Amino acid sequence: MRLLLVEDDTMIGETVLHVLRAEHYAVDWVKDGNMADEALRSAQYDLVLLDLGLPRRDGLDVLRALRARRSTVPVLVATARDAVGDRIAGLDAGADDYVVKPYDTDELLARIRALIRRSAGRGEPVFEHKGVSLNPATREATVQGQPVSLSAREWAVLEPLLARPGVVLSRAQLEEKLFSWKDEISSNAVEVYIHGVRKKLGNEVIQTVRGLGYLVPKQ
Numbered sequence: 001m002r003l004l005l006v007e008d009d010t011m012i013g014e015t016v017l018h019v020l021r022a023e024h025y026a027v028d029w030v031k032d033g034n035m036a037d038e039a040l041r042s043a044q045y046d047l048v049l050l051d052l053g054l055p056r057r058d059g060l061d062v063l064r065a066l067r068a069r070r071s072t073v074p075v076l077v078a079t080a081r082d083a084v085g086d087r088i089a090g091l092d093a094g095a096d097d098y099v100v101k102p103y104d105t106d107e108l109l110a111r112i113r114a115l116i117r118r119s120a121g122r123g124e125p126v127f128e129h130k131g132v133s134l135n136p137a138t139r140e141a142t143v144q145g146q147p148v149s150l151s152a153r154e155w156a157v158l159e160p161l162l163a164r165p166g167v168v169l170s171r172a173q174l175e176e177k178l179f180s181w182k183d184e185i186s187s188n189a190v191e192v193y194i195h196g197v198r199k200k201l202g203n204e205v206i207q208t209v210r211g212l213g214y215l216v217p218k219q
């Protein structure tokens, strides 16, 4: 899953970046409203954590422009504890939820998981499909009830596919979920991690659709 972190405070930004990366999210960090707008126009994100008070362009303005483009990416706005007005303005401008600063990191992560889950059209917290189950909160994977240890990147390719059985994701779309801007990507990275998942979970879990990409079959 790929997240955009929009935060102009360097100390807060570094802390959040560290927390999110430790949870194996691919994270891009921008520090002003113009860069946020640019990033949102150029890449596909699974979630945006948006500070509202930003240099160069206000967070609310970035959010309104995003929704005016009909983007449905989940947006979590970050506001100060006493700033009720900001929270209301953020929600009314198209945010899906808010978090208050200073962050409780466990709460932040839980809200992120909940929003990603909702945006995939799911209510239940665990991905389950044909005997494979992934629990994003505990990072536990099982096959037919047996625990399996997946690497962070194997998890990162499997999760978006398992979230929407029957939907094909291209190699480029999976790369976007695996890596942020700074990462060096080898051309066969996605294949390598898919191969790893198949070795651990069986060949039939992820199917290759020639010329298009990969999917978890519906039936």
Ligand code: CA
Pocket (backbone or CB within 6 Å): 007, 008, 009, 051, 052, 053, 054
């Ligand atoms: Ca700020």
